[in-house]
Amino acid sequence: MSTGTEAAKENQPPTEETKTEEAIKPEQQNPDVEETVAAQRDTTFKSLVLSAHGGYDKVKLHIKKGCPAPTIGEVLVRVKACGMNFADLMARQGLYDRLPSLPVSLGMECAGIVEQLGEGVTDRQVGDKVMVLNRFGLWQELVCVQSNHTFLMPVEMSFEEGAALLVNYITAYMILFNFGNLKPNQSVLVHMAAGGVGTAAVQLCKTVENVTIFGTASACKHENIKQNGVSHPIDYRTNDYVEELRKISQKGVDIVMDPLGGPDTCKSFNLLKPMGKLVIYGAANLLTGQRKNLMALAKSWWNQFSISAMQLIHSNKAVCGFHLGHLDEEIDLISNVVNTLLDLYVKGKIKPRIDSTFPFEQVGDAMRHLQERKNVGKVILIPDMPKEAAEKNANEGVKKDADKVAKKEARDETKNEAKKEEN
Numbered sequence: 001m002s003t004g005t006e007a008a009k010e011n012q013p014p015t016e017e018t019k020t021e022e023a024i025k026p027e028q029q030n031p032d033v034e035e036t037v038a039a040q041r042d043t044t045f046k047s048l049v050l051s052a053h054g055g056y057d058k059v060k061l062h063i064k065k066g067c068p069a070p071t072i073g074e075v076l077v078r079v080k081a082c083g084m085n086f087a088d089l090m091a092r093q094g095l096y097d098r099l100p101s102l103p104v105s106l107g108m109e110c111a112g113i114v115e116q117l118g119e120g121v122t123d124r125q126v127g128d129k130v131m132v133l134n135r136f137g138l139w140q141e142l143v144c145v146q147s148n149h150t151f152l153m154p155v156e157m158s159f160e161e162g163a164a165l166l167v168n169y170i171t172a173y174m175i176l177f178n179f180g181n182l183k184p185n186q187s188v189l190v191h192m193a194a195g196g197v198g199t200a201a202v203q204l205c206k207t208v209e210n211v212t213i214f215g216t217a218s219a220c221k222h223e224n225i226k227q228n229g230v231s232h233p234i235d236y237r238t239n240d241y242v243e244e245l246r247k248i249s250q251k252g253v254d255i256v257m258d259p260l261g262g263p264d265t266c267k268s269f270n271l272l273k274p275m276g277k278l279v280i281y282g283a284a285n286l287l288t289g290q291r292k293n294l295m296a297l298a299k300s301w302w303n304q305f306s307i308s309a310m311q312l313i314h315s316n317k318a319v320c321g322f323h324l325g326h327l328d329e330e331i332d333l334i335s336n337v338v339n340t341l342l343d344l345y346v347k348g349k350i351k352p353r354i355d356s357t358f359p360f361e362q363v364g365d366a367m368r369h370l371q372e373r374k375n376v377g378k379v380i381l382i383p384d385m386p387k388e389a390a391e392k393n394a395n396e397g398v399k400k401d402a403d404k405v406a407k408k409e410a411r412d413e414t415k416n417e418a419k420k421e422e423n
């Protein structure tokens with residue numbers, strides 16, 4: 001999407017965590033609206049700012065002063081929930097090319113309420129519940145965005161769901177239907193099937209008759225992905241997913257969605273049936289820890305999939321690349337997809353799965369949660385989560401981790417006892 005927004009205003013010198021910034025524009029200071037301006041000047045709002053590339057601590061909470069004012073074609077939105085994406089983790093490490101120079105407020109999707117209209121905006125009203133899509137800058141309590149980057153939410157949709165829908169479902173939809181041309185009785189391999197895009201893809205596959213869905217995920221998530229609609233869950237961490245898939249379908253699959261890159265793209269291509277389609281849309285293999293790993297970058301580059309035009313002709317397969325961040329000027333294309341998705345949502349055919357919600361103050365924990373592969377579905381950030389809810393959230397996180405450790409200890413004990421008995 002174009003960047004004539006509040007997001008672009010982030011490209012400013014760094015600020016201290018507690019230091020406030022003036023966000024109001026001088027031209028807004030008109031004597032006729034003195035009272036409003038005074039109120040606006042007293043406003044403060046939270047913003048999550050990436051100040052340098054690196055670990056979880058590089059995204060910091062800033063308190064900004066003044067109310068951003070929408071310019072021509074923009075609306076001011078009070079943000080209630082924000083979606084976290086894998087790309088935000090890559091951005092933190094300096095591996096995402098769609099960001100301006102630092103410091104910058106991260107976040108490419110959110111949901112909230114329209115508070116003010118800029119000049120010329122006729123398609124939105126104050127009080128509208130909207131979802132917002134932008135290249136960056138949406139992890140803020142207040143954002144100014146072009147009105148055509150906002151989408152009206154159905155009344156029954158929660159802000160958390162609204163913040164979880166756009167990036168994941170647009171991506172999955174365009175891969176499966178625009179590129180993949182998914183048809184009844186076909187088969188699909190969905191990598192990262194328990195994640196945000198993975199969950200969306202599985203639900204969308206289920207809207208087509210008799211589609212066989214192979215889904216890779218950590219073993220502990222298999223029950224969840226089965227419930228979501230995966231026909232054959234595969235534990236890619238302890239088994240070779242190619243072998244596992246071929247045991248069930250010797251000929252392979254019709255579509256592979258590849259968010260991994262590196263050597264996995266080649267494996268995915270080889271898994272295609274004749275006339276099959278591979279859609280490459282990510283490079284998750286680049287992420288091996290908190291910080292950028294040059295070894296992983298080199299390995300991925302060295303193992304990169306490459307094919308000549310003649311080889312492609314002989315293969316009878318299609319290879320496509322998809323990047324939503326590079327479709328930001330394609331407003332009509334995206335709007336049509338969103339309308340289709342909202343129709344599916346209202347009919348109960350798709351429903352974003354919320355894994356967890358974190359207050360802005362715990363953005364580091366939220367990033368760690370996603371990167372340590374603990375999520376099933378979407379991770380959401382809340383700008384103003386009530387204190388009690390935030391504390392409960394933190395305690396539940398600690399309890400979940402403790403439960404996991406206890407379960408692992410119990411498993412290890414059983415294994416040790418079994419070994420002892422064998423000996």
Ligand SMILES: NC(=O)c1ccc[n+]([C@@H]2O[C@H](COP(=O)([O-])OP(=O)(O)OC[C@H]3O[C@@H](n4cnc5c(N)ncnc54)[C@H](OP(=O)(O)O)[C@@H]3O)[C@@H](O)[C@H]2O)c1
Binds near residue numbers: 084218260281322
């Ligand atoms: N091109 C585009 O326009 C576009 C748009 C959206 C997303 N994407 C891509 O789609 C993929 C999924 O994105 P998402 O936002 O929905 O995230 P997500 O799937 O929720 O990401 C987290 C999950 O990915 C799995 N995973 C696999 N490799 C991982 C790694 N190296 N580090 C951490 N987790 C890893 C883990 O699940 P398991 O435990 O099950 O392995 C983890 O729980 C990413 O590659 C992303 O870049 C691309």
